[in-house]
Amino acid sequence: MGLKELAGNNLGLTSLDLRKLKICFLLADRIEIVPTETIEKKYNLRAGMINQIAEQVSWLLESAYKISELVSDMVNNSQHITILDHMLTNLELKNFLKALALQVKFGVPKEAIGLANLHVPNLGRVYIQRLVQNDLAQAEKIRQTDIEFLKKILPEKIALELKQVVAEKSSTSSTPIQEVDFFAEVKxxxxxxxxxxxxxxxxxxxxxxxxxxxxxxxxxxxxxxxxxxxxxxxxxxxxxxxxxxxxxxxxxxxxxxxxxxxxxxxxxxxxxxxxxxxxxxxxxxxxxxxxxxxxxxxxxxx
Structure with missing residues (x-):
């Protein structure tokens, strides 16, 4: 069911409810790498406002993740555990919050978080989508892919820079390449x-x-x-x-x-x-x- 259908549905939704739903639908489109121009027209918002909304929601999700970590530490040292404590310390929930915060921040699906987190200049959402569509969301696959093939997917300069970044992450680690977390969050x-x-x-x-x-x-x-x-x-x-x-x-x-x-x-x-x-x-x-x-x-x- 889309936003228009919800607005016309007799569910007793207030205008505030609809505004919240609008943000949810907008961010869902952004995560699925719907082109920014399409999102602008669909929700009647400019790119700057869309980015601002994404940053704010990402910050809230990251805060929720940090709270869950703090609660975990408190629970580990406490004999009194509530149902809410169990929820907040659930590892699956914490991982979900952390991943979603990054998805919203970068505007990419979960499997592409690492690509966005490499911060390769000009490697935007559209180019990341091309890599995902070609099963190149992992560093090891990019490292093994011939540069000429990458140039067919990406502009030459971006392809070369992406190759270089992945190679540097490989060469600076003494850990076997298959065990390296290439896409760890840069702190x-x-x-x-x-x-x-x-x-x-x-x-x-x-x-x-x-x-x-x-x-x-x-x-x-x-x-x-x-x-x-x-x-x-x-x-x-x-x-x-x-x-x-x-x-x-x-x-x-x-x-x-x-x-x-x-x-x-x-x-x-x-x-x-x-x-x-x-x-x-x-x-x-x-x-x-x-x-x-x-x-x-x-x-x-x-």
């Missing part, structure tokens, strides 16, 4: 751009600007994630002297982090990022172009 993104002589990074979808010292520390922590099995780096490898704790504190402050959030300390003088390789993206080319010798040296280790 930390370092794109190499600056804002008024401060370095821009995105952590958990929130932009921060770091001082040079903090940015250098962050890159060293990232390098440890890439190169060390447990990701730990000793304070003397971070910097000389005895000021490492002060600079780590400053980095946490600039990233708006609480103690031990994302940046961990093992109590024996070592630090690490509580992130997997697949959750970190670094734009090496941009960083090298910035011309900072120490930054280029650090990037060379990634």
């Amino acid at each position: 930390l993104e370092i794109d190499g751009s600056t804002v008024k002589n401060r370095w821009k990074v995105v952590l958990n979808q929130i932009q921060h600007v770091l001082s040079y010292c903090s940015f250098k520390y962050l890159l060293k922590l990232v390098e440890a994630v890439y190169s060390k099995p447990e990701g730990w780096i000793h304070k003397l490898d971070l910097d000389e002297g005895d000021n490492q704790a002060k600079y780590i504190y400053r980095l946490r402050k600039e990233l708006s982090l609480k103690a031990e959030e994302v940046i961990e300390n093992n109590g024996a003088g070592s630090y690490r990022l509580n992130l997997k390789k697949e959750e970190v993206r670094v734009n090496k080319e941009n960083l090298v172009r910035m011309g900072e010798e120490e930054i280029k040296r650090l990037v060379g280790k990634l």
Whole structure:
């Protein structure tokens, strides 16, 4: 039953109910990769408003997922469990909320979340749909696909960039390729751009600007994630002297982090990022172009 049929049906729906249903139908179309132009005409909304609605709903779904995680922790430490607690801690429900938040955010079906999460420039919903239709929603399949075939599906530049991103994810991991979560959600993104002589990074979808010292520390922590099995780096490898704790504190402050959030300390003088390789993206080319010798040296280790 469509929106018009519901509006004409004697179900006692209010105008507010119909507006909510309109959003649900709109987002369902968006997830199924209905062209934006079609959605605009169908719902009489401009693309900017559609994107804004998607972002807001995605944020609410992500919040619901985070709440379910918090409740899980509370339930694990409590002897009093309600029916609601059971619902919120249900693994299937949590996975559904997390996946749906990403589907709504990117406007793609579940199997294409990973493709969208690669953030390949200009790889939009239409091109993602072409990949899905050709059974190329997984990184391993893309890696094994001949570039000439990809060029028949995508513009040449996008095809080459997609191949490069997938290859980089493969080459930077010591885990066997079939076990790598290529499409893990990116939590930390370092794109190499600056804002008024401060370095821009995105952590958990929130932009921060770091001082040079903090940015250098962050890159060293990232390098440890890439190169060390447990990701730990000793304070003397971070910097000389005895000021490492002060600079780590400053980095946490600039990233708006609480103690031990994302940046961990093992109590024996070592630090690490509580992130997997697949959750970190670094734009090496941009960083090298910035011309900072120490930054280029650090990037060379990634």
